[in-house]
Amino acid sequence: xxxxxxxIVMKVxxxxxxxxxxxxAVHILFRLTxxxxxxxQYESVIANYEFLPYALVLELILVLISIHGFNGLRVILLxxxxxxxxxxAVTYGCIAAMVAVIAxxxxxxxxxxxxxx
Amino acid sequence: MSTxxxxxxxxxxxxxxxxxxxxxISRSNPxxxxxxxxxxxxxxxxxxxxxxxxxLEVKKHFDHSVGVRYSCRQATCGSCGMIINGKPRLACFxxxxxxxxxxxxVEPMNNFPVIRDLAVNFDRMFSTHKKLKPYIxxxxxxxxxxxxxxxxxxxxxxxxxxxxxxxxCGLCNSACPTMATDSSFIGPQAxxxxxxxxxxxxxxxxxxxxxxxxxPHGIWRCHFAGSCSMVCPKGVxxxxxxxLLRGYLLxxxx
Numbered sequence: 001x002x003x004x005x006x007x008i009v010m011k012v013x014x015x016x017x018x019x020x021x022x023x024x025a026v027h028i029l030f031r032l033t034x035x036x037x038x039x040x041q042y043e044s045v046i047a048n049y050e051f052l053p054y055a056l057v058l059e060l061i062l063v064l065i066s067i068h069g070f071n072g073l074r075v076i077l078l079x080x081x082x083x084x085x086x087x088x089a090v091t092y093g094c095i096a097a098m099v100a101v102i103a104x105x106x107x108x109x110x111x112x113x114x115x116x117x
Numbered sequence: 118m119s120t121x122x123x124x125x126x127x128x129x130x131x132x133x134x135x136x137x138x139x140x141x142i143s144r145s146n147p148x149x150x151x152x153x154x155x156x157x158x159x160x161x162x163x164x165x166x167x168x169x170x171x172x173l174e175v176k177k178h179f180d181h182s183v184g185v186r187y188s189c190r191q192a193t194c195g196s197c198g199m200i201i202n203g204k205p206r207l208a209c210f211x212x213x214x215x216x217x218x219x220x221x222x223v224e225p226m227n228n229f230p231v232i233r234d235l236a237v238n239f240d241r242m243f244s245t246h247k248k249l250k251p252y253i254x255x256x257x258x259x260x261x262x263x264x265x266x267x268x269x270x271x272x273x274x275x276x277x278x279x280x281x282x283x284x285x286c287g288l289c290n291s292a293c294p295t296m297a298t299d300s301s302f303i304g305p306q307a308x309x310x311x312x313x314x315x316x317x318x319x320x321x322x323x324x325x326x327x328x329x330x331x332x333p334h335g336i337w338r339c340h341f342a343g344s345c346s347m348v349c350p351k352g353v354x355x356x357x358x359x360x361l362l363r364g365y366l367l368x369x370x371x
Binding site for chain 2: 005006007009010075079080082087
């Protein structure tokens with residue numbers, strides 16, 4: 001398998017950061033549509049998940065932050081220590097952790113949006 | 118540790134200055150397993166005395182076994198880089214008076230294997246430098262070209278001339294925080310030289326060089342701390358070169 005060039009990885013890294021900032025801003029603006037304490041009430045939170053466009057925004061935030069965060073972690077770990085085996089373990093470990101977090105988060109979003117919480 | 122002084126008889130013939138500093142020299146020898154320790158010497162100085170002059174004074178009068186690499190004594194050869202009072206500098210380009218201190222501590226450069234005392238091994242830096250093809254890459258040459266020379270406009274020269282002043286002293290690599298943790302990092306010296314040749318209008322090796330630096334321990338590991346540019350004695354500004362190189366990889370520059 002051809003290794004992805006680091007510039008492509010970093011373009012994804014920067015792109016996900018920008019996307020996450022934009023969507024988290026939308027997410028925060030949604031909180032302002034009602035009183036902050038009310039927005040955290042159980043019914044409000046479930047209503048957000050059941051509103052499909054909002055659930056999609058949450059799913060996108062999850063994906064963008066997971067990609068950005070785990071790539072950031074990979075970069076930090078690669079700088080701490082070097083070695084072929086270690087670097088492979090870090091890269092594949094971060095990909096696996098990212099997939100696991102996205103899968104678990106998506107499951108939560110899907111169940112909540114289907115009213116199965 | 119006791120401080121060694123020049124004897125009265127010697128100081129009358131060699132030294133006339135009443136001013137003196139304590140020169141603390143790091144001594145170590147990894148080959149014999151000698152751990153790092155400091156030796157102190159009281160060295161007289163004048164306003165023109167450089168740190169290298171002081172070290173050579175120590176070698177001449179107190180301890181000839183002090184290991185130090187030097188050659189031109191005019192900031193051209195890049196041999197005498199060392200940590201002087203905590204900052205990477207060229208010993209021949211640093212006057213004692215400008216340090217404003219009665220104690221001058223000299224240590225080997227960081228991020229380089231120590232050979233002995235103040236001398237470090239440059240092998241890795243030179244091999245990385247060589248890997249980046251530090252020469253004009255193109256199929257034809259000035260000999261085969263019809264014009265016999267590759268003309269450049271002043272604007273084209275302006276793009277890279279600052280980066281061609283690099284003397285390979287290694288101070289930028291010594292100051293780089295990424296070099297301290299990532300032993301595989303290409304380093305600011307080689308990256309700045311990659312930019313120097315990529316920005317040269319006569320060069321055709323851009324894609325080859327970009328491919329070399331675009332890897333997990335390449336250009337993207339730079340945190341833009343800017344310490345490389347702070348310590349460069351020739352004003353090369355490797356940090357700027359690295360940012361300009363990133364422009365090529367991100368598609369902002371052609």
